[in-house]
Amino acid sequence: MGTQKPDVAIVGAGVMGLMTAYYLRQQGATVTVLEKGRLPAGSSYGNAGLIVPSHLQPLCSPGNVKEGVRHLLNSTGPFSIALSANPRRWVWLGRFVRHSTKGHVRYAVGIFKELADRSLELHDALAQGAGSAYEYDRSGILCLYETRNAFLAAIKDAEELTRAGRPARVLDAHEVRERIPFVGRSILGGVLQEPDGRLNPAAFVSWLAEQVRRAGGHILEETEVYGATLAGFQLRELKTTRGPVKADQFVLAAGAWTGRLAAMMGRRLPVEAAKGFSITYEKPAAASCVPLLLEEARVAVTPFAHALRLAGVLELCGLDDRLSARRIEAMERDLLRTLPGLAPLKVKEIWRGFRPCTPDGLPYIGRLQRLRNAVVATGHATKGIFLAPVTGRLSADLLAGDSLDPLLCKALDPQRAAR
Incomplete structure (x- = not known):
């Protein structure tokens, strides 16, 4: 594609992919984000834009x-x-x-509370730098x-x-x-x-993209992933409509299409x-x-x-x-x-x-099953715009080799989908 091999290639330029790129650039990693459409688009564009630390219930519940x-x-x-x-x-x-049981709802509420507290703090910090931009x-x-x-x-x-x-x-x-x-x-x-509270989601995505680009990250729009090349337990290359993309590590943050992406790599991810x-x-x-x-x-x-x-x-x-x-x-x-x-x-x-x-109502944030250099960030249902900052931070930390809190690691691990 004529670009230098980045440290991390991210599939999806919605809020999950862009927030991950934002924090990766803060850590000094080189980043390329691939987006099949034009920005801003997808669920990160047309949603209600709600900031909801008071809404902790998972989608799967007896009432739903x-x-x-x-x-x-x-x-x-x-x-x-x-x-x-x-x-x-x-x-x-x-x-x-x-x-969809009361016991699982209580468990999921505890996980969402931890994520919500962290994400609210990150949202407030981002907004201080953004002013009235979104x-x-x-x-x-x-x-x-x-x-x-x-x-x-x-x-x-x-x-x-x-x-x-x-x-x-x-x-x-x-x-x-x-x-x-x-x-x-x-x-x-x-x-x-x-x-x-709330934010303007389209303006938020546009602001994030601008921050990533200003920090030296690359965002390739109208670039669709249609295949992948693997070598053992490593993802080596993504096949895209604008040529192959290689990287040391990869992030799958393509929203509802992430399950299809995982399937291209021979991995099962129920989304x-x-x-x-x-x-x-x-x-x-x-x-x-x-x-x-x-x-x-x-x-x-x-x-x-x-x-x-x-x-x-x-x-x-x-x-x-x-x-x-x-x-x-x-x-x-x-x-x-x-x-x-x-x-x-x-x-x-x-x-x-x-x-x-996801079938248990909790997002997938972690390494993809038996792929050591691929991280998944998806499955947030109606809480995506709110939980994007904490998801981006956690994903960036994983890619940097840091360990997650054991409770969160177990609850969010994509490998639980195979259990």
């Missing part, structure tokens, strides 16, 4: 399995599972259901509830969050309307999760794609200063400087990128039912993308 079954035949439900003839999908779903703000997230049972459960959760050092303030319907005058009469109350959607509107006259979570609809409403984004839905459907008009219409109905004062809204962009999900 119950909801997935309930919406099995509902193409517009907030969480759905598409049936498939693909036997690997059934194996993945079987493991997902087996991990609209980082931690003024809280307001969760809104329409049903009595959900609101009562949220009150108990708020008490637990506060005891755990994550202050959560319960608001009755009147207090919600004082803060958000455009909410509908269906809203019974809310919970303000005070440590949380399932969960399709999500977002609708970005021109900024309306009425808008909240903080992101809103419409809990029953399972959608987020994120204000940016010049836009408003409605994002949500989880479709476990493989890499099927079809756009459903019924799905988009259902999201907008939920939005205008709960927040009628936002109307009229003018659409700027409708987006869909894939979140990488």
Whole structure:
């Protein structure tokens, strides 16, 4: 390709790949990042941009399995599972259901708390250097509830969050309307999760790419990986649409496509794609200063400087990128039912993308099975934009030869996928 062999080649220029490159350059490693599309793109582009230290539950949980079954035949439900003839999908779903227990949820929450604490600290440090470049703000997230049972459960959760050092303030319907005058009469109350916040994800990815390039890293866009050359337990070369790429070490951070990359190397890595959607509107006259979570609809409403984004839905459907008009219409109905004062809204962009999900709900961060010079960084489901800094730092440390905390190493090890 006409470039000098780097210390590390990274597949994927989303937030995981770019954060890893950012910290590797801080350590002095030479880095080349490969991206099959143009920046910013993928799930790192169109998501809600939420900073969520208060959201520690894994995707696999008894409640989500119950909801997935309930919406099995509902193409517009907030969480759905598409049936498939693909036997690997059934194996993945079987493991997902087996991990959806209260005991595993408690275990995963403990791991996510450790990751969240570290990532929040790193996010704050990054934002100090970035200024207003990507609209980082931690003024809280307001969760809104329409049903009595959900609101009562949220009150108990708020008490637990506060005891755990994550202050959560319960608001009755009147207090919600004082803060958000455009909410509908269906809203019974809310919970303000005070440590949380948001950023503009596309601006964040662009800022990261600029930092990597300024530090001497190379980012090759429109460069797709289609094969690999191995020698024993070493990955020697990636075959790309712009020629071969050699490196001493490699990072697979291609989101929902990481499982396919691993398969090119003869390694099994169960990553399932969960399709999500977002609708970005021109900024309306009425808008909240903080992101809103419409809990029953399972959608987020994120204000940016010049836009408003409605994002949500989880479709476990493989890499099927079809756009459903019924799905988009259902999201907008939920939005205008709960927040009628936002109307009229003018659409700027409708987006869909894939979140990488693991069967036990925890990300893969570690060496790929029987490949000594390949690190995996994927599987963050809906927490990717928030957990990107800690993932990048951990991945860079692994590549530098440092050891992870034993508890995190065991919990995040990609080799657990083969057990």
